Amino acid sequence: MQGFGILGSAIVALIVLAAFKNAIIADVTAVDYCWRIVLGVGAVPGLAALYFRLTIPETPRYTMDVEKDVNKAATDITSYLQKDEANGEGENAGNHVEVPKASWSDFVSYFGKWNNGKVLLGTAMSWFALDIAFYGIGLNNGIILSAIGYADTHEPDLGERAYNSLKNMAVGNIIITIMGTIPGYWVTVAFVDSWGRKPIQLMGFAVLTVLFIVMGAAFTPLKEHSIPAFIVLFTLLQFFQNFGPNTTTFIVPGEVFPTRYRSTGHGISAASGKLGAIVAQVGF
Template sequence: MQGFGILASAIVALIVLAAFRSAIIEDVSAVDYCWRIVLGVGAVPGLLALYFRLTIPETPRYTMDVEYDVNKATNDITNYLQTDDSRDENDGPGNHVDVPKASWSDFVSYFGKWKNGKVLLGTSMSWFALDIAFYGIGLNNGIILSAIGYADTHEAEMGLRAYNSLKNMAVGNIIITMLGTVPGYWVTVAFVDSWGRKPIQLMGFGVLTALFIAMGGAFNPLKEHSLPAFIVLFTLLQFFQNFGPNTTTFIVPGEVFPTRYRSTGHGISAASGKLGAIVAQVGF
């Protein structure tokens, strides 16, 4: 869904700019209202997600592994699969499963074992490496927007120049997203179960490595003498980021950890990614 989120944000920006066109041309400070509205609209999906996360029932796996209630977990599965409302006669608490309770000492004990710790290390470093590339690529968006004719404009009147420049950026980002980001996500959706998470992630990192070497080694010649080739390589980067680690790094941490540490493991992995984003922005 991240690809659709990126696409939706550009569309919302375009709509808001169109609504404020006259105000921006008359007074460029009206742009201040635009970015506030765009950010506010972006909070709506987050609030909807928060509502559903607070109201949806717990999964049977959580009920069994964290609440230790096997009967309730069994009944939840049965009620979901059956069309009637029949319940097992033993639907009260009971048959507790013997699973360690989440605690700091158990966390250290569990991830202190190499066979478990290496999984957390792998998901964290994968996300860290990905976000260095992901946010590093974003620094070159201006070059691509300029190459496809959606860069800043040069009108004499400041308000008109601001409006046209922002509109061009929004349209250009829609084009970039549709070229590589959204198709990459959908190809992943098509193959993630049949091909598998690990092969897709390894393939994605491998292809991205080759593309980065090619673009890094010939960055200036490509930018100055062969912009079409630069655009093609950039599009392939976007595609294989999303048909690859930018999807699997989200999926894998949600599947490989025990229930009691699934959120913790996913959170540590995601935080490692944000550290990579900081490295990309500060280092490059």
């Protein structure tokens, strides 16, 4: 859904800009209202997601492994399969299974073993490496859009120039998202189970490495002499980012850790990604 979120944000920006066109041309400070409205609209799906996160029932695996109630887990499974309400058996004390309780000492003991620790290291470093590139591109998106002709304009009037520049950037983001980002996500959806998470992630990182080297080494010649080739390479970059690590880095941490540390492992991995985003912002 991230691809549709990116597309949706660009469409919302375009709509808001169209609504404030005359105001921006008359007074460029009206742009201040636009970004606030776009940001506010973006909070709506976030609040909806928060509601569902807070109200969604726990999975039977969580009930069994963390709450250690086998009967309630069995009742929940029956309820899910029959798409009916539980018959009340889950309210009983139930049987319990001996699974270590989440604690700092157990965390250190579990991830202190190399076979377990290397998994967390792998998910964290993968997300870290991805977000250096992902946010590095995002922070320099204006340069990319300028290179393909969707950025600043040169009208003498400041208001018209501001409006047209922002409109071009929104349109450019829509084009990039439709051409590369969304197709990449859906190709992943098609192959993630048959091909597997790890092969897709390794393939994505390998292809991205080649594309970044080519685009970095030939950026100026491409920009000055072959804009179509530049657009093709950048589209492939977006495609393989999403048919690759920008999808699998979210999926894998949610599957490889034991239930009691699944959220913790996923959170550490995600935090490593945000550290990569900081490195991208400070370093580039």
